[in-house]
Amino acid sequence: MSLPVLVAIVVVGISLCVVAVHFTGGSKWATLDGADDALRHFQQDFPDEAVRKVRLTADRRTAFMELDGGRSGIVQTFGDRFLTRIVTPPDVVSASLAEPSVVSIRFRDFTWAGGRFAFADARDASAVLKAIELAEPARALEA
Structure with missing residues (x-):
């Protein structure tokens, strides 16, 4: 496998992980209701x-x-x-x-x-x- 293809796979994989964490609530900030x-x-x-x-x-x-x-x-x-x-x-x-x-x-x-x-x-x-x-x-x- 060539280096550019490997780099592209790694970048896409990390991006998908970040998006998955965000959409499952990992980047949500809590607030106090009162x-x-x-x-x-x-x-x-x-x-x-x-x-x-x-x-x-x-x-x-x-x-x-x-x-x-x-x-x-x-x-x-x-x-x-x-x-x-x-x-x-x-x-x-x-x-x-x-x-x-x-x-x-x-x-x-x-x-x-x-x-x-x-x-x-x-x-x-x-x-x-x-x-x-x-x-x-x-x-x-x-x-």
């Missing part, structure tokens, strides 16, 4: 945590939850799965309002560095920022 859905996902991993307030991002891919003890719960979609975690102020490297309704957060955890989170309401963005912001401004200089 605060109750976010709370359900969070409480699957942290059933003993009392959640005071749930705030969803505008794209419904992330939810921030106010917890007792100055901690925040987060539910975020990754592909068709959900990641849940609890963060405390020492886990935060930096947090700021990038725009009136967009919070930019960097975490110390190398497995999830953070990101930019857009909210439909600027009040939600401010509340999330206040809940997760640094305990001491000098901490940002340690990173």
Whole structure:
């Protein structure tokens, strides 16, 4: 078999695999259907945590939850799965309002560095920022 024919077969085979994964739902991004859905996902991993307030991002891919003890719960979609975690102020490297309704957060955890989170309401963005912001401004200089 000639090299060009072999290359063509490999390219077509890989393309068919990618198309099959896409059409069977492999490239689908999950979304949160609302605060109750976010709370359900969070409480699957942290059933003993009392959640005071749930705030969803505008794209419904992330939810921030106010917890007792100055901690925040987060539910975020990754592909068709959900990641849940609890963060405390020492886990935060930096947090700021990038725009009136967009919070930019960097975490110390190398497995999830953070990101930019857009909210439909600027009040939600401010509340999330206040809940997760640094305990001491000098901490940002340690990173």
